Amino acid sequence: MKTGNVIGIVGGVGPYAGLDLNRKIFDQTIASSDQEHLPVILASFSAIIDDRTRYLLKGDVENPAQKLFTVLELLAAAGATVAGIPCNTAHAESIFEKIEKKVRGSGLDIRLLNMISEVIDHIRSVFPKDVRIGVLSTMGTYKTGLYKQYMEEAEIGVLLPDKKQAEDIHLSIYDPGYGIKARSNPVTKEARQIVVNAVRELGERGAAAVVLGCTELPMALPSDSLDGIPLIDPATILARALIRETYPEKLKSLLA
Amino acid sequence: MKTGNVIGIVGGVGPYAGLDLNRKIFDQTIASSDQEHLPVILASFSAIIDDRTRYLLKGDVENPAQKLFTVLELLAAAGATVAGIPCNTAHAESIFEKIEKKVRGSGLDIRLLNMISEVIDHIRSVFPKDVRIGVLSTMGTYKTGLYKQYMEEAEIGVLLPDKKQAEDIHLSIYDPGYGIKARSNPVTKEARQIVVNAVRELGERGAAAVVLGCTELPMALPSDSLDGIPLIDPATILARALIRETYPEKLKSLLA
Numbered sequence: 001m002k003t004g005n006v007i008g009i010v011g012g013v014g015p016y017a018g019l020d021l022n023r024k025i026f027d028q029t030i031a032s033s034d035q036e037h038l039p040v041i042l043a044s045f046s047a048i049i050d051d052r053t054r055y056l057l058k059g060d061v062e063n064p065a066q067k068l069f070t071v072l073e074l075l076a077a078a079g080a081t082v083a084g085i086p087c088n089t090a091h092a093e094s095i096f097e098k099i100e101k102k103v104r105g106s107g108l109d110i111r112l113l114n115m116i117s118e119v120i121d122h123i124r125s126v127f128p129k130d131v132r133i134g135v136l137s138t139m140g141t142y143k144t145g146l147y148k149q150y151m152e153e154a155e156i157g158v159l160l161p162d163k164k165q166a167e168d169i170h171l172s173i174y175d176p177g178y179g180i181k182a183r184s185n186p187v188t189k190e191a192r193q194i195v196v197n198a199v200r201e202l203g204e205r206g207a208a209a210v211v212l213g214c215t216e217l218p219m220a221l222p223s224d225s226l227d228g229i230p231l232i233d234p235a236t237i238l239a240r241a242l243i244r245e246t247y248p249e250k251l252k253s254l255l256a
Numbered sequence: 257m258k259t260g261n262v263i264g265i266v267g268g269v270g271p272y273a274g275l276d277l278n279r280k281i282f283d284q285t286i287a288s289s290d291q292e293h294l295p296v297i298l299a300s301f302s303a304i305i306d307d308r309t310r311y312l313l314k315g316d317v318e319n320p321a322q323k324l325f326t327v328l329e330l331l332a333a334a335g336a337t338v339a340g341i342p343c344n345t346a347h348a349e350s351i352f353e354k355i356e357k358k359v360r361g362s363g364l365d366i367r368l369l370n371m372i373s374e375v376i377d378h379i380r381s382v383f384p385k386d387v388r389i390g391v392l393s394t395m396g397t398y399k400t401g402l403y404k405q406y407m408e409e410a411e412i413g414v415l416l417p418d419k420k421q422a423e424d425i426h427l428s429i430y431d432p433g434y435g436i437k438a439r440s441n442p443v444t445k446e447a448r449q450i451v452v453n454a455v456r457e458l459g460e461r462g463a464a465a466v467v468l469g470c471t472e473l474p475m476a477l478p479s480d481s482l483d484g485i486p487l488i489d490p491a492t493i494l495a496r497a498l499i500r501e502t503y504p505e506k507l508k509s510l511l512a
Binding site: 047 | 267268269270271272275278279282283288289290291292293294295296297298299300301302303304305306307330333334335432437438441
């Protein structure tokens with residue numbers, strides 16, 4: 001089937017984060033009928049992709065890069081031309097660079113966007129140069145210093161929670177009882193409260209905005225801001241980047 | 257990529273209905289980590305598929321069966337083994353039978369479930385024999401008598417809104433200003449009120465339950481019941497059928 005540009009989503013990491021990115025692509029598209037919407041393929045193969053954080057912290061599972069690339073191959077074969085992975089932790093250097101290398105080496109006709117680079121570009125374009133930006137994430141993203149590294153390279157001041165708080169945030173995502181990965185419809189009060197407290201504390205420490213740097217976190221806090229602190233949702237930014245790279249004329253204004 | 261059974265969703269009809277079915281598959285799966293979720297491919301190709309209701313009522317666009325089948329071919333090529341179409345109107349005889357015939361003729365290794373048959377089976381198994389069931393839908397589904405025909409064949413009493421009300425329901429879905437297809441996040445108060453009023457009236461006329469027979473309608477009324485009238489959501493029933501036909505051991509109990 002030839003339909004021009006098609007957006008691909010490497011879903012399943014986690015399953016609801018894939019749906020969330022797909023919804024944001026539809027939400028950010030100028031359309032008032034089905035026919036005005038963009039072509040999107042969401043492939044959720046959760047079971048074959050090992051946990052990204054576990055790989056980074058324990059290393060007792062295979063590098064998820066291989067299976068993430070397998071899903072990209074499937075998307076490319078199905079016609080996807082530009083793709084994104086709605087998982088911050090999968091953007092850690094040891095995973096993401098391996099995927100990028102595989103894509104380059106394969107000759108696949110698909111372009112993989114980098115969600116973290118898109119977030120950095122967004123921050124540079126929206127905030128003045130000397131502000132500090134807070135980041136909440138999984139322990140995998142926290143310990144590998146993913147956002148810290150990208151932000152320092154872009155000369156953006158970064159504020160991170162302390163280790164105890166970072167562990168609480170991690171549990172708000174992963175706890176099998178109250179964590180967002182286990183219970184997202186609706187998110188539990190306990191998970192939400194952890195995220196709210198962490199955003200407030202980063203605000204008190206002077207954060208001009210807070211990046212919800214794990215695709216599960218905006219499910220606990222879906223608004224644009226909390227107590228006047230702007231919240232940056234990497235999935236919304238990736239959704240907009242995917243539209244911009246495929247059908248830029250269909251991208252809603254940021255002020256809409 | 258060999259991964260055994262894979263669920264395929266013919267998305268884009270409409271785009272949010274595809275997401276909704278995919279979310280319900282995840283919601284109805286026994287899973288507490290990413291890796292326990294099922295493989296699903298959602299292909300949204302809204303732009304190539306003409307409006308189902310317009311085809312049925314005006315006939316000035318091509319039969320959507322051809323392009324719905326094209327998406328099934330794409331899903332089968334990507335590995336999907338069992339698929340569903342989360343659009344009630346696409347199950348009208350003149351569309352759905354043509355798709356089924358194409359699938360049979362093609363030799364594609366994919367099995368297409370029939371959402372309406374699944375709803376009928378559900379009603380037979382849950383409600384006593386002599387009740388009457390209300391149905392709300394688009395004008396396409398209303399005028400072709402889709403549910404009416406299936407229900408009469410199964411000897412289930414059916415209650416439909418009068419023509420004026422049916423037109424209001426249609427507008428709650430299609431109106432470019434307040435309709436659910438144009439504005440679903442959140443659904444407008446106007447669209448919701450039309451659906452609420454119609455359910456209440458069917459209840460007053462004696463409906464033991466009401467089928468929300470267009471995949472957009474449950475977005476206006478996401479609860480299980482209204483004023484004590486059970487609401488039947490075909491997308492939830494299709495989601496459960498897709499799990500039952502692929503990984504039955506992962507299907508949540510109805511009472512959970």
